[in-house]
Amino acid sequence: MKHLRFYFDPISPYAALAFERLPEALQGCSYSVEYRPILFAALLHAIGQKGPAEIESKRQWTFRQIAWTAHKLGIPLQVPASHPFNPLPLLRLAWACAPVGGTPNRLTVETIFRHVWQGEGADANAEPRLQALQEVLEPQRDPASEAVKEDLRTATEAALNAGVFGVPTIEVDGRMFWGQDSLDMLAAYLRGDPWFEQGEWEAAARPRPGVRRGTH
Known part of the structure; x- marks a missing residue:
């Protein structure tokens, strides 16, 4: 059995789609999943990029796709009334639902994703909706506690150190599969596709020095 780490932020529609499609995409594979909520904005800041929704033409294409x-x-799937939004209340709620030293289960993650992306276009951060969500999830800890905040910070830093640069990312055996459209590739790996053992994975990623912006 392979152990997967599913890195996500509920702000990402691609993460929501990957979450929903995961059981079907990996049908027949032997695996377990550890769900790890992380702050996508921190990844973007660390690597010096803007989010898709921060570039207008890219935002339009993203939501059409x-x-x-x-x-x-x-x-x-329905896009929430405001996007991008501050995902911190939802990320902290997810960690608050996890046991100390553990991670949130699939039902918790499903409930949070559907709150955002199947909420009939409502505001994901509307206070009455957040309160109702918390009542449904019944977190084991206070989402506003320092311990919960530290869990989120630690998970995000660990993801960055592992090489995660976007969400969703699924890690297995030290390999990173990024994006909703990588699920078929992940399934092939789990099913033992020989491509992964023939050096193609490593060869495809080798450096090829070329022209860089800002250089002559």
């Missing part, structure tokens, strides 16, 4: 993908997969 997301709408098409959800339609194609039969997933009832």
Whole structure:
């Protein structure tokens, strides 16, 4: 059995789609999943990038593609009233639902994703909705506690140190599979596709020095 780490932030529609599709995509594979909420904005800051929703033309394409993908997969996704939004209350709630030293379970993560992406287009951070969500999830700890905040910080830093640069990312055997569209590739790896053992994985990623911006 392979152990997967699913890094996500509920702000990401791609993470929501990957979460919903994961059981079907990996059907027949032997695996367990550890869900790790992390702060996507911290990844972007660390690597010096803007988020897709911060570039207008990219935002338009992102949500057109997301709408098409959800339609194609039969997933009832609706974009929240405000996006991007501050995901910290949801990330902290996820960690508050986890046992000390553990991670949130799939039901917790599902409930949070669907609060955002299947909430009939409502504001993900509307106070009455957040309160109702917390009542449903019944967290074991106070989401505003320093211990919970530290869990989120530690998980995000660990993800950065492991080489995670975006969400969703699924880690298995030290290999990173990024994006909703990498699930088929992940499934092939779990099923023992020989491509991964023939050096192709390493060869494809080797450095190829070339022209860089800001250099002559």
